[in-house]
Amino acid sequence: MFLKKYIFGDTAVCFAETPVEGHDNKTVIGLAVYPKDAPMPEKLCCDSLIQVAFTGDEALIDYTYGVTMRNRTSTLLHVEGQERKGDTVTTVLSDGKGNTYTHVLEYTPETGVFTTHVRYTNHSDMVRRLEMLSSFSLSGITSVAGGCKDTMGLSLTRLTSAWSRECRLKTEPFSALGMDMSWARYGVKVEKFGQIGSMPNRGYYPFAAVGDGAYCLGVQIEAPYSWQIELYEEKEGCALSGGLGDYEFAHWRKEILPGESFESDKAYFTLQKDLNAVCNALVHEQDRRLRVPKSEEDMPVLFNEYCATWGNPTQSLMLEMLDALKELPEVRYFVIDSGWYKPEDRGWCNAIGDWEINRKIFPDLSAIPAAAAQRGMKAGIWYEFEIAGRDSETFYREDMLLHRDGALLTSKNRRFLDLRTEEADAFLREKLLKQLKENGFKYIKIDYNDNIGMGCDSEDGAAFGEGGRQVTEASLEWLTKLREEIGDLVIENCSSGGSRIEPKRMQLVSMCSFSDAHECPEIPLVAANVSRVIPARQSQIWAVLRADESDSRTIYSLCAAMMGRICLSGDILRLTKEKLALLRAGLRFYDSVKEIVRRGDIAEIDNTVEYYRDPKGRQVYRKEYRGEMLVIVHFLDDESEVSVNMSGYLLKDSFTDLTYTTGETLRIHGQKFHAGAFLLKKEN
Numbered sequence: 001m002f003l004k005k006y007i008f009g010d011t012a013v014c015f016a017e018t019p020v021e022g023h024d025n026k027t028v029i030g031l032a033v034y035p036k037d038a039p040m041p042e043k044l045c046c047d048s049l050i051q052v053a054f055t056g057d058e059a060l061i062d063y064t065y066g067v068t069m070r071n072r073t074s075t076l077l078h079v080e081g082q083e084r085k086g087d088t089v090t091t092v093l094s095d096g097k098g099n100t101y102t103h104v105l106e107y108t109p110e111t112g113v114f115t116t117h118v119r120y121t122n123h124s125d126m127v128r129r130l131e132m133l134s135s136f137s138l139s140g141i142t143s144v145a146g147g148c149k150d151t152m153g154l155s156l157t158r159l160t161s162a163w164s165r166e167c168r169l170k171t172e173p174f175s176a177l178g179m180d181m182s183w184a185r186y187g188v189k190v191e192k193f194g195q196i197g198s199m200p201n202r203g204y205y206p207f208a209a210v211g212d213g214a215y216c217l218g219v220q221i222e223a224p225y226s227w228q229i230e231l232y233e234e235k236e237g238c239a240l241s242g243g244l245g246d247y248e249f250a251h252w253r254k255e256i257l258p259g260e261s262f263e264s265d266k267a268y269f270t271l272q273k274d275l276n277a278v279c280n281a282l283v284h285e286q287d288r289r290l291r292v293p294k295s296e297e298d299m300p301v302l303f304n305e306y307c308a309t310w311g312n313p314t315q316s317l318m319l320e321m322l323d324a325l326k327e328l329p330e331v332r333y334f335v336i337d338s339g340w341y342k343p344e345d346r347g348w349c350n351a352i353g354d355w356e357i358n359r360k361i362f363p364d365l366s367a368i369p370a371a372a373a374q375r376g377m378k379a380g381i382w383y384e385f386e387i388a389g390r391d392s393e394t395f396y397r398e399d400m401l402l403h404r405d406g407a408l409l410t411s412k413n414r415r416f417l418d419l420r421t422e423e424a425d426a427f428l429r430e431k432l433l434k435q436l437k438e439n440g441f442k443y444i445k446i447d448y449n450d451n452i453g454m455g456c457d458s459e460d461g462a463a464f465g466e467g468g469r470q471v472t473e474a475s476l477e478w479l480t481k482l483r484e485e486i487g488d489l490v491i492e493n494c495s496s497g498g499s500r501i502e503p504k505r506m507q508l509v510s511m512c513s514f515s516d517a518h519e520c521p522e523i524p525l526v527a528a529n530v531s532r533v534i535p536a537r538q539s540q541i542w543a544v545l546r547a548d549e550s551d552s553r554t555i556y557s558l559c560a561a562m563m564g565r566i567c568l569s570g571d572i573l574r575l576t577k578e579k580l581a582l583l584r585a586g587l588r589f590y591d592s593v594k595e596i597v598r599r600g601d602i603a604e605i606d607n608t609v610e611y612y613r614d615p616k617g618r619q620v621y622r623k624e625y626r627g628e629m630l631v632i633v634h635f636l637d638d639e640s641e642v643s644v645n646m647s648g649y650l651l652k653d654s655f656t657d658l659t660y661t662t663g664e665t666l667r668i669h670g671q672k673f674h675a676g677a678f679l680l681k682k683e684n
Helices: 275-289 315-327 367-374 422-439 464-485 523-530 551-561 577-599
Strands: 003-008 011-019 027-035 052-054 078-085 088-094 099-108 113-122 128-141 155-161 168-173 189-195 207-211 216-221 227-234 237-244 254-256 261-263 267-272 301-304 331-336 378-383 387-389 414-416 443-446 490-493 511-513 539-545 565-570 601-607 618-625 628-635 641-645 649-656 659-661 665-669 674-682
Touching (some): 011 078, 011 088, 027 078, 027 267, 113 128, 113 275, 128 216, 168 523, 207 227, 207 237, 216 227, 216 275, 254 261, 275 601, 315 331, 315 367, 331 367, 331 443, 367 378, 378 422, 378 490, 464 490, 523 539, 523 551, 523 618, 539 551, 551 577, 551 628, 551 649, 565 577, 577 618, 577 628, 577 649, 577 674, 628 641, 665 674
Parallel strands (some): 027 128, 301 331, 301 565, 331 378, 378 443, 443 490, 490 511, 511 539
Antiparallel strands (some): 003 011, 011 027, 052 128, 078 088, 088 099, 099 113, 113 261, 113 267, 128 237, 128 254, 155 168, 155 207, 189 227, 207 216, 216 267, 227 237, 387 414, 601 618, 628 674, 641 665, 649 674, 659 665
C-alpha cells in the first residue's frame, strides 16, 4: 500500500492509499495533513486527493447522487510516480486507461501556506467529457483535541457575503450542521456551498476553515467564476474539497480531446493554531505574490470624487478638486468615477457601454491627468467595460453580446459583452485601451455590477458553465493586456463594491473596492471582516468627508479606513480650515502606522454588533508588527468602556477625541459613533 509522509514546517503531510469500503480490491490515494506533533489516527479514513468526475461515471458511495459528485469511479487511481524537490511534491496518478493527473503541492516556508492544483491529461483515444475537477481535496480530517478518533468537537467557519455586507464570519459546530456519523456508519453528510456566475464573492467568500480549538485548517481558492467548497463526512473522518463549480451545481462540463489537458485553478491551505493565524497566513501568501506598480509600494491615499458628484462629474469641478487637494500631499491618486460619458438626456447607470466622452462636461478629458501630474498625482477613471446599459447603442450590438439558448442574456437594464469575440476585442481596444492612452490615465477603476448566472452559449456548443468560465478567463486576460500596454497602470477591482475580490483576480490588480458601504455606520465592521482575506494594501476603504459633520464623525470614518487603504471622498471643496487640519492629523497618524497595517498580523477582531443596520455594541481591532500594536476602536452605541491589555507596551501616539487612560491597561471611554486609533510600542 502506498504511504508517504513529509514534514513541512509544523505540518505533517500524508499521502496514503486507502481501501474503498464495500468494494473488493479497490483503493484510492488520499491526502491528509496534521500538526506534526499530533498523534496519527489509528485508522486513516481518506478518499481520493483527485476529486474528478466524467459523464457516465458510477458512484462509489451510497446516497450521493444529487448531493455531491465526489467519489465517482474516476477517482480510483494509482500512483505512477511521486517526487519531492525542495518544498514541492509532484504526484502523477493514472487509472491505467489513459487518464493521467498531475497533482502539485507547494509549500511556502515564509507563510506556512500550501498551494495545490491539478492538471488532467487525456492520453486515451476517446473524447472525455469532464464534469468536475477540484483544485484540492484534503481528507482524514478528525478532531485533534479528541485524539483523532472522529469529528466530534469540530466546527466549520465560513464568510458570508452580500452587497455592503462582505465577508462576515459564520461559525457552526458539526453537530448543528448534521455532520454526525450515523449509528450504522451508513450514508454521507455534505455541506456544499459556493456561488454561481461571475460575482464570486456573493453569498459566500471562497474560504472555509475547520477547527476544534486545538488547531484550525483553513483554505482559500482561486474562484474567478462559479465555485464550490464541500465539507463531506463519511464514517469516522471527513474531507474538505473545492474548486470550479461542477455540472450538478453550476452547469459546468468540458470536452477534453485526446492529447489535451485541463488545469484547475489554485487552492491555498494552511494548518494553524486558530482562525486568526489561518487568515493571517493566507493573506500574507496573497501579499507575497503581488506585483504592483512602484507608486503602490508606500500605500498612497486616494481621492475618489463619487460621493461628491454621485455620477455627475464635470471637468471644471474635477480641476477645482485637484486644486483643493494641494492641501493634502498624502493624496496621490485622483479618480473620476462614473458619469464622464453620460449623455445629456440620460442617467449615468444605464448609459454605460458606448464610452463616448461627453464633450460638454469634459471638453478635454486629458486635462485632468495633466493637471494631476503637475501636482505629483496619478489620475484615474471609471469603466464598467464588460457590460452595456439599456440606454447605450452597444446594448443592441447582438454580434458582441452574450446569449443563452440563443436569447440575449439580459439582467434588467444590463447586457454583457462576449469578450471571446473579435468584435468585442476591437471595440474595447478603441474605446477602452486607446482612450486611456490618449488621455494619459495611469489608473483605472474597473466596476462590474451584475451577474451572468450559470453561463452562456459558446460556438463549440459547450455547457453554459464552460461558456461563462471562458468569458471570465477573457476578462482576466484584459487585466494583463492593460498592464502590458500601459506601464505602471494602477488597476482597481470593483464589483458592486467587493463582489469580485477572489485571489486570482486580486493577484492581477493593485487594489479592490472593499465594499459599496460609503457613509454608513457599519463601515468599520465590514472593513475588519474583509481584512481577514484581502491584503490590507489592496483593501480600499471609503472615508467620506462632509463639511457639516462633527469632528467625531470625521475621526470615525478615518479610523475605519485605517484598516486598509484610505479612499477619501465627499465635500473636499467645502471643508473648513479646522476640518482640513483634523484631516491632516489623521493622515499623519495613518502614515505612522502604515507598516503595521500593511505587514502586521490581526491579533483580535472583537465585534459585539449583531444587526449592522441597527448597530448596537462596539468593535476592537488589533494588529501587531515588530513590537508595535495598532488598536482601532469603534463605538456604535453608548457602551461605557473598552479595555486593552498594555502590559509591556507604551502609548506612542493616538488619533481620537475619546477620553482614555493608560497604564497596565488602555481604558477607552466610549460614546455613540465615536472612534479612536492608538499606536502602542513595546518598552524594549
